Amino acid sequence: MxxxxxxxxxxxxxxxxxxxxxxxxxxxxxxxxxxxxxxYADLFTEDGIIEVPVKLPDGSFFRHVGREGLAELVSGxxxxxxxxxxxxxxxxxxxxxxxxxxxxxTACSYAHCIHRLSDDPADVWELGGWYFCExxxxxxxxxxxxxxxLEKVWEHGKPEDHG
Amino acid sequence: MxxxxxxxxxxxxxxxxxxxxxxxxxxxxxxxxxxxxxxYADLFTEDGIIEVPVKLPDGSFFRHVGREGLAELVSGxxxxxxxxxxxxxxxxxxxxxxxxxxxxxTACSYAHCIHRLSDDPADVWELGGWYFCExxxxxxxxxxxxxxxLEKVWEHGKPEDHG
Amino acid sequence: MxxxxxxxxxxxxxxxxxxxxxxxxxxxxxxxxxxxxxxYADLFTEDGIIEVPVKLPDGSFFRHVGREGLAELVSGxxxxxxxxxxxxxxxxxxxxxxxxxxxxxTACSYAHCIHRLSDDPADVWELGGWYFCExxxxxxxxxxxxxxxLEKVWEHGKPEDHG
Numbered sequence: 001m002x003x004x005x006x007x008x009x010x011x012x013x014x015x016x017x018x019x020x021x022x023x024x025x026x027x028x029x030x031x032x033x034x035x036x037x038x039x040y041a042d043l044f045t046e047d048g049i050i051e052v053p054v055k056l057p058d059g060s061f062f063r064h065v066g067r068e069g070l071a072e073l074v075s076g077x078x079x080x081x082x083x084x085x086x087x088x089x090x091x092x093x094x095x096x097x098x099x100x101x102x103x104x105x106t107a108c109s110y111a112h113c114i115h116r117l118s119d120d121p122a123d124v125w126e127l128g129g130w131y132f133c134e135x136x137x138x139x140x141x142x143x144x145x146x147x148x149x150l151e152k153v154w155e156h157g158k159p160e161d162h163g
Numbered sequence: 164m165x166x167x168x169x170x171x172x173x174x175x176x177x178x179x180x181x182x183x184x185x186x187x188x189x190x191x192x193x194x195x196x197x198x199x200x201x202x203y204a205d206l207f208t209e210d211g212i213i214e215v216p217v218k219l220p221d222g223s224f225f226r227h228v229g230r231e232g233l234a235e236l237v238s239g240x241x242x243x244x245x246x247x248x249x250x251x252x253x254x255x256x257x258x259x260x261x262x263x264x265x266x267x268x269t270a271c272s273y274a275h276c277i278h279r280l281s282d283d284p285a286d287v288w289e290l291g292g293w294y295f296c297e298x299x300x301x302x303x304x305x306x307x308x309x310x311x312x313l314e315k316v317w318e319h320g321k322p323e324d325h326g
Numbered sequence: 327m328x329x330x331x332x333x334x335x336x337x338x339x340x341x342x343x344x345x346x347x348x349x350x351x352x353x354x355x356x357x358x359x360x361x362x363x364x365x366y367a368d369l370f371t372e373d374g375i376i377e378v379p380v381k382l383p384d385g386s387f388f389r390h391v392g393r394e395g396l397a398e399l400v401s402g403x404x405x406x407x408x409x410x411x412x413x414x415x416x417x418x419x420x421x422x423x424x425x426x427x428x429x430x431x432t433a434c435s436y437a438h439c440i441h442r443l444s445d446d447p448a449d450v451w452e453l454g455g456w457y458f459c460e461x462x463x464x465x466x467x468x469x470x471x472x473x474x475x476l477e478k479v480w481e482h483g484k485p486e487d488h489g
Contacts, residue, residue, distance in 0.1 A: 015175075029421055090436065095254075121481045122480070130196075152284065154284045154285070178345065257419055260353075316447070317414065
């Protein structure tokens, strides 16, 4: 719910922050789907954390602290699981539930994620879940993610066959 | 479309109402998915009505008038169909089309609803449809649902096997 | 990201434009799903262009220039592919990424499109993709689409059997 803000200036600031945070959540999806992994990493604070319930080849779950190395990890390579190997991904993002408290904020958002496993557009791995985000307003670059955690709720398809 | 509002104060009030109503629609989804059925009932006016095209064991369709008893009905129990029995649900909400007229409003929104039927995250019942909502601005608690009606458009899976 | 706008009036104008453009994208979906094809055509400028990666019976792809004739083309008839023949369609729209520059704007949005192929609500053709839109602010009727192009990312079902 929108907070009880008396003054118009505060209301405009609230609406602008809300729009900027929603845009950040959408940029998260868009940078992944355009394979702009450097742009993706840039959405985080320097000490930002990402946690995703996907198992890596060494048995651990995907978790990374800090912007450095994040682009490479999300992209992946021959040794590691990542998104670069997919022909297409499609991260549909909705239900942006945003709570702002000064220069910090939290957001819960829903995602329906498609990963195309081959040239056949029907060969997809789908998963749905919610992202829990903590955000910080930075000095010169506006809102950034301090923490993003994906909780998986359902899935279709066969990710394990594809790494 | 945004109305042709001349004065900035009216425009801000319009944008704040629009944000609050969108948040209410998202809270509808979120309270269901977190099984906060008391919080769900609290989104309605005291005389609020909910209508869902799901058949109950007695052959009637799910319809309830009034906030009282709503949480129990949506939750369900051994005798009745409800959402508590699902391992997870995931109500993705989008296309919020909101029309505000003073202290009343209407909204049409789209939903893609996932219900996990077992421990297997691939064993899901999916349905899509649109919610038609009538809203009222209450004295002390902001916007509430006076009426919510779900029209089902498509589905996958096997709900009838699961009640 | 929201632009760095100093003055409150500019910020309100930005937020109102953003809301209006988001509503236009949602009306695109809603007019299709209610088979209001005249209303759909009216969302475009007179010289508006639509491009969709669906093959027509003559082997060409769906592309149309100008508002005139657009409603008939999207509706379809015995000779042509169109949406009128479907029992239901459901165009879920999300990830509205909007960039405004005076009286023009661009938008990228995500869609999950359902087409019901028969009376069976489980007999669906699904496709997901993104819409790339160019918009113009018109003299008397607000924002309109100057260009809409759908890029298909994934699909399920069997459109070619029903095309």
